[in-house]
Amino acid sequence: MSVLVYVENADGKFKKSTFEVVSYAKEVANQLGTSLTALSIGNVDDASLAELGKYGAQKVLFVNNDKLKSFVNQAYASIVAQAAKAEGSKIVVLAASFSGKGLAPRIAVKLEAGLVDGAVELPELGGGKFIVKKTAFSGKAFAHVELTSDVKIISLVPNSFKVVERAESPAIEAFSASTAENDFSIMIKDIVRASDKISLPDAELVVSAGRGLKGPENWGMIEELANLLGAATACSKPVSDAGWRPHSEHVGQTGIAISPNLYIAIGISGAIQHLAGVSSSKVIVVINKDPEAPFFKVADYGIVGDAFEVVPKIIEAVKKLKD
């Protein structure tokens, strides 16, 4: 019995969140005293597949197929389930990414497995139990879920587990999987990138701004700070509703839920619906002119001040550090 980890790629390349999920799955395999097999679907080169050993994969299965180059939910779920059966894997781990969130329940149905969707820590295994901590209510709470099923699926929230380097030399094998015609009933025809900027769900650093910025013409300093830090930009809901920023930047209960290492919130009040999507960030810095703004209650660092004075000063300080 091995642990199976599904390794997601973007245009044939693995992302940091993939290495996190392999590191996590390796630790789960260690907890259970078993080995770790990784499964890659899409066209990924041998060197990238071998790199998975650096994070703990002892065996790498791949399905390289032009038809599967882009994510196809039904077909991918079927292949992961087939690989889990072939490997006799009782635990399947994947990222709680956009595609992982779509895949996990489908795999669970195919394997008649229990699913913990959005895990943030390693399982607790005391007393023959298998309990996983996960986020609940859009990140406002945590739940400890006991999985009692024979096969267990865990999807891991990006940025919730550190990448751990190891030194495995994995065997790399082609996996022959069958797919049915109706697995391809929904397919991605074309991918249009909104911009070349860092993608928000994957970003480790995020600079976010709200209605306190007064208007779209003032986002220059937010962009500048984000560029200097190598951060993604985000915004509150009213800002995207007003068309000041694209909807793809809206974070919160009704937007994207993120958990970066650093979230800088500028001119955002900290309404509960906003916090629902950002409160699992590792470090939160709040800049707001109102000392009573609710965001300060969840901030690790707070600056009470006018964003139009504070942000340029931070930009200057970061520039000096970079010189």
Ligand code: FAD
């Ligand atoms: P405001 O509440 O107007 O706050 C602006 C802040 O900027 C204030 O704290 C003010 O003190 C500060 N400020 C003003 N000027 C300056 C300055 N010069 N320098 C520094 N600070 C300044 N919201 C989301 O963000 N995401 C969601 O997903 C979301 N989902 C929702 C779902 C539902 C069902 C509902 C009802 C609401 C939802 N909302 C969501 C809206 C949410 O309730 C708030 O209205 C919203 O988050 C407020 O946005 P804001 O903080 O940018 O604006």
